[in-house]
Amino acid sequence: MIYTKDLSKSYNGTTVLNIEELSIPKGQSFGLVGNNGAGKTTYFSLLLDLIKPTTGNITNNSVVVDQSEDWKPFTSSFIDESFLIGYLTPDEYFYFIGDLRGQNKADVDALTSQFEDFFNGEILGKKKYLRDLSKGNQKKAGIVAALIGNPEVIILDEPFANLDPTTQIRLKQLLKDLAEKQGVTILISSHDLMHVTDVCERIVVLEKGDVVKDLETNPTTLKELEAHFASNMSVSQEEE
């Protein structure tokens, strides 16, 4: 589904991302982990054509992302709060996104009504602007908006941050179902190793822009990841 070849991005000669080859098959739930500055958000931004690659390219369902816009109808994403329109209510925002993705009001209502317990009664039908919601509720609205219009690829940056524990558990179940039952390709990034190992079938570790580990998730993966990041710590301590 998503094929990355010779991709690199550098700012003023400093390379922040360098991926020789990475292929993500359809229906996979794919997790990206790494410390700050590892290149996770850079990779997602490149995937959404928000920044221009220095070399190479990404192909999304055989569409070259930075040359054609045809990947947009089947790809959706929520990167950060700047994806929300502050002066709309959540309902209006969902309808707007629905309009852009060719869904009428009834379609959108049908989808959002499934998330009533996820929203915990704080989002739908409340006469409040998105800008006045709490960070956690904003995130919920953004994530659900990314599900509108039956996308085949969903990209979520740090979806678990700022969410309460109940919602985290619900979200994990939701993402798993999407990948397993509906064949949606899901890409998420996270700092929380436990959540990623719970959700993702495959985990790639980025470090300073390079892919250093590519793991199929199994019961020992969490231990392995923890060991990896802990060893990083001891290395950097020795350097000091």
Added chain:
Amino acid sequence: MIKHFLNLEWKQYFRSSYWQKSLGLNILLVFFALYFIVIFLGLGFGLLPILKKLYPDEDPFVVANGFLFFWIIADLMMRFFLQKLPVMSVKPLLTLPIKRSTVVNYVLGKSALNFFNFLPLFAIIPFSIMLMIDGKDSSMILTWMFTMIILVLIINFVNFIIEAFSAETELSFLPLIAIVGTLYGLDYFNVVPIKATIGNALIAVANNPILILIPIGFLLVCYWYNFKILKSKLFLDSSLKSKVQEVKAADLSWTKRFGDIAPFMQLDLKLIWRNKRTKSSVFIMVIGLVYGLFFYPQPMYKDMVWLFPFIGIFVTGIFLINFGQFIPAWDSGYYKMLMSQNIKYEQYLRSKFVLMVLSVGIMFVLSIPYVYFGWKILIAHFAAAVYNVGVNSHVMLYGGSFNRKKIDLNQRAAFNYQGTGAVQWIIGLPLMILPMLIFALMNWLVGFEAGIALLILMGVAGIVLHKRLMKMITKRYLDSKYKMIDAFSQDN
């Protein structure tokens, strides 16, 4: 502490992506500043001979003081539209060990160094010197000069008080109009002779230097009041965090008849109606509408036909200029999202275009009563409206692709009575002056009809080429997509 603040501002200014793009604009601003300085210098040196000539029997010093009332009113109006309280992002400072009063004092102190406060000095000081050369008592004149400087500062702070009040009401400029109108009315109908009172008061102060304590006291009161207003806003829960508003929903289903651009039009209308900053550009339309009344009733302008298209462009295009120049920055907050969505750029732009065209149409219809002052005015306004639709709207859209300054609609920055400053009006000038020049030239060479015909022709050409132009503009936006995303994701 002041040193740190200055350092912060310096960095904020020069490290913003706006600076690099608007060097030309800055140069233009400096040019305008120099222009006004020269005018005021001329006024300062020339006022005494002029007054002597016009009022040979009276003391020019007394006459000049008699006119001060008008100067105060004009200055207040000018400042209201052009001068804004310096913006400072205070949120990060609140948790640091800095006294709130230090922050407020700094902001107010900085406002005293504004260009608008120095400009009158270029007239006041030469005028004082001329008076002294003319044989007036120098200690009296010096006292007067000092009083005038205090007066300038008083106007400075009174303006911020008015702005603070108008920021809280929906009708942004009504308080100003009310205050100025009342003052003027009281004087005009001789209810209270404010004009004479102000003149006499200043002369009295000049003669008894001890009375200068009164204006100083007034200045301190104004400063204290500003201080109080600002300090009360320096809490997270008052102005930094916007109040939770009840949603005002309106039925926008009529936009459906515009077809595929309907979602964007609905979004734009909500954008305009639900944000303070954009809402003010709607209210400014009212000003635009009455703008013609400054000119047309006066016989002096009756024969200045070449001016009509200028006023026409202004009246019919005020929303276009005000709203259009911030395309696409209005959407800068969620630009990344729009770019990753399944949208056609062309639809997005066309929605803005339709909105601007609608505003021109509405403004033209509303300005039809100007026909009372002559049919030529109506025709000139019509030509101007066509020109606005065909030429200026496209220029605005094209110019927008050079826009690199983010607009924070959520207004988190305190002290920010977001509105229009001097820069915005200067951008609009070429849009109004160019058609005026074209018309004036034709009017002079051939005649009125030819000038009008040329303007209309240019407008129609723009309308005919609309599809082509939109394609070109869309391409321009696509080309600068990455740059815009990058600039819009920066704060300031």
